[in-house]
Amino acid sequence: MKLVELLDLPVFNGTALIAGKQGVEREVNTVNMMDAPDIIHFLKKDELLITTAFHFKDDFNSLLELIKEMEKQGCSGLGIKTKRFLQEVPGAVISLANELNFPLLELPVQTSLGDIVHKSLSYILDIRTNELHQAMQTHQQFTNHVISGQGIHKLLDSLSSLIDLPVVLLNHHLQPVSKHGHHSSLFESLETLSASGQSFYLPETTMSAFSLRNETRETISLFPIYTHQQSSYLGVFGFIPLSNRSMILTIEQATNVLAFELMKENALKQNTRRIQNEFFTNFMNGAFSTTEEIISRGKEFGLENEQKYVCAVGQLNDETKTVSFMQYQSEQELIYNTIESELQRFHEKIHFFTMDQSYVLLMQPNGGWKEVEQPFLSLLKAIQTKISTYFQEDLSFGISHYAEQLIYVPLSYKEATDALYYGNMSGKKQFIKSYQPKEVPEILRMVPYDQLKKFYTDTFQAFANESKKDHQVLLHTLSVFLETHCQLSETAKRLYVHRNTVIYRLEKCEEIIGRSLKEPDETLRLRLAFRIKALLQGNSDPAQT
Template sequence: MKVSKLLSSPSLEGMRVVAGESGIKREVHTVNMMDAPDIIPFLNRHEFLVTTAYHLKDQPHLLNELIQAMANQGCAALGIKTKRFLDSVPPSALKLANELNFPIIELPLALSLGDVINHTLRLILDSRANELTAALETHKHFTNIILQGKGIETLMKELSKIIDCSVHLVDQHLHSLSDQQHQLEIFVMREDIEREIKRISSSSPISISFSLLVSKKTYHLFPINISEKKRGFLIIEGEIPQENHLNILTIEQATNVLSFALMKEHALNTHAKNIRNDFFLHFLDGTFKLQDEIINRAKEFSLQNDCDYICVVGKVDQANPHDSFTQRQQKSDNIFEYLEEVIHQTTVNVHFFTKSDECILLFEAHQGLSPYMNILKDIQLRMTNRFNQTISFGVSNVIHSFVQVRTAYHEASESLSQGAISKRTNFIQSFQTRDILELLRLIPEKELSHFYTHAFKGFLSIKPDERESLLQTLSVYLETHCQISETAKRLFVHRNTVVYRIDKCEEILGKDLKDPETTLQLRTALRMKKLLEA
């Protein structure tokens, strides 16, 4: 309630402003009576103080100190009952009140201070009751909008109309939760808004206000709970004066109703997503045996069998080795939640799933591999900018039906493992069929050395120079598919020299080099020799 309402009240007829008239828009929340000279330490903001000035009649200069203190404290006004102990307000006090825009009100003789206090309290209580009644009606109105199925968008439009301000609904990642977003210029200043959101998330659930220097506009952020761990924000674009209790109450009722609506929507979406994810994981695990069953179940989730797919498996690169399993999982869940929202805003068709600490992106491959690689690179850039965290991806080959996705998943997982073995981070690894050397690298070095030594144990007893010459001839001989002439040509030696060396090798090994099993063993051992010498 404002001071001006006190002056216009019939029950307080006779009160008039004698100074500081420009301050009559100050808010009045409480009323108090001055019955002692040491009132200053007990003053409260938005307080209307009434007095007979008995303690000031012989010390008028103290009135100036009282006025200054009340103005500094943010009090509403000072009511003085003149013609009792103080004939009139001193000119110096009037001048000071005018300079401070602090109202001094002359109280009528016909009303006692008790009457003034009682009437003022009644007006304050009536004003609050009216505001609460209006808030209750607004809450019912907003609730009916949701219950009637008109949706969050209708509620947002109604709120904007009531408070005469643009309103926007976003989640904690500043992704739109309504269609009002196209007019919101704050997304140009995304970093500033995110900084304010971090403040409100880490401090208290109370709303905050801020202004952007670029646009010269003021914004108000009101937190809205979407789930136990997820929070959204109602952003009001424009000024909302603190004294406008009705608008603030209206916004609070809107946030309450929006919170319940979003909680319900989030619970339904989470349930549907879990069902979808469970189907996909059971499919990967081979739970469904019949192809027709797989195809029919997949159709329920908009997964068509006669479609080309690319499977991508992603995993967050763990930066802190001291994180516990729970901490790593929570970090991955938070990143995957954001990632899912990001990819659903792309123009390509992609299905998103999670499996423990992995995310699985199933792209409908209509445009080749290049566009999807660009999307993955964009995701990696977003992860670095938002979470200061990197993520790596393994990419499968294109497959031509949904029933082949299990194969594509294993290709993508193997690609991710290949990149991880090389100790890389923030990579995108496409699937490639492994050659013999890549397979041999998976075997411990000790086992490689043991196999090689066993295969060529007969050569250990001859001189090193002769051993190297024989092994080189044997290697070329095996690589040329046991062709004597081609071996001699590559080694720049006579044909008979090759024949002599090969016979010598067979003698040392005690094996026939025309035997396929023997040649396979020797060629594998020679490949191992390259790895051991690398």
């Protein structure tokens, strides 16, 4: 309670506040009576000392030092019973107390110091008992909300009514679980603070709180809710002073009940996630034998067959971190929660799964891809930024083509993982890569260099017996012939030679390789060899040597 409230007790009748009037709002947790010379070593914070000043009647300097030390320790004030050993409080003492805003009381001679201590402590204890009783009732009320299945939102509404201030539940990134529109600017300030990458660890006190005021002078007080994970926060719209013990106890009871409810909800959520991920893993691995089974099981998780899907697969970089298994599991859960929180803001429905240490986003676009492409890419970039800021991890995504129906989602998943693979092969980090159908040169680049070179050498080694000039002419003619889809007239036109010349050269090529150019397998082999030659030489023109 405050000192000014304590002075209203009848036992303080006749007491005069002779200095430090601006300090009457100080908290008083206990009242002590001592006259020992080393009295300062036994005092505590928020303690009011009353004394006859017997040891200071001839040593005013010691009294000055006592007041200085009491101010340093955060004591509530000093009451001196005058007209006994000290006829009046010296002016220097009053001046010092005023300078420090330290309350200095002049107690009446007729009042017993023992009565002051006894009645003051009795009054303080009565208040603490009432506060404890109220806290127990509040805790029981909040517990009943949870036991009856009314949930967290009902509990928050009840707390808001008790303290007459709006409240909101925030996650560990200061993102609201439910928003109140008239405080939107304050939420923007919270999100800005959260996006700065700061960690929010509050001081270890009886009531840990963090207050934020934005440019419009709105204030929110944050109270940590300790669970097995990183803390969530209970936000109260308004400044809650430490001296308001009744409100603080009420809020503390709410945070205690909320902690258990959040842990219960998390356990249920974890079980739901496990079931969803098992279904998705079995679906991708072809564990369902019929289309009907896929459609039936998909409906259990809100997946309709006659619906388009776009699959995005995300993975963290593969750099190993020296953390324990429990730390790894905890971080993965927090990353999952962060991604899930961002997905809830997106205007299209997105199903979220995990598989093989990948984060799988299955979006159901209502319109065409062009309408949702940029918003979806912006969402993925926002997720990357959050993961990088909060966890110092690089998250990359591969995106598939449309799956026209649910039964084709495994193909989309493979496309997304392929896009992710080729993005990683390029050496990039924190990228977003869409799946592209593979061109022949891309496929050839996947074959080891030595094997490509051997295939090329084996195909064209028969031409090595010809002179260098004939070698070049024959291969160039053969290349153009194949590129023109084996059209003699078009080949002659491009080479600026007579049609018969082309026929002669091609017959010469058939003689050298010992096979007909009309055989599809042979023309395919020669086409691939020319493509490989361009790769080996870094030349875009396969006919040029």
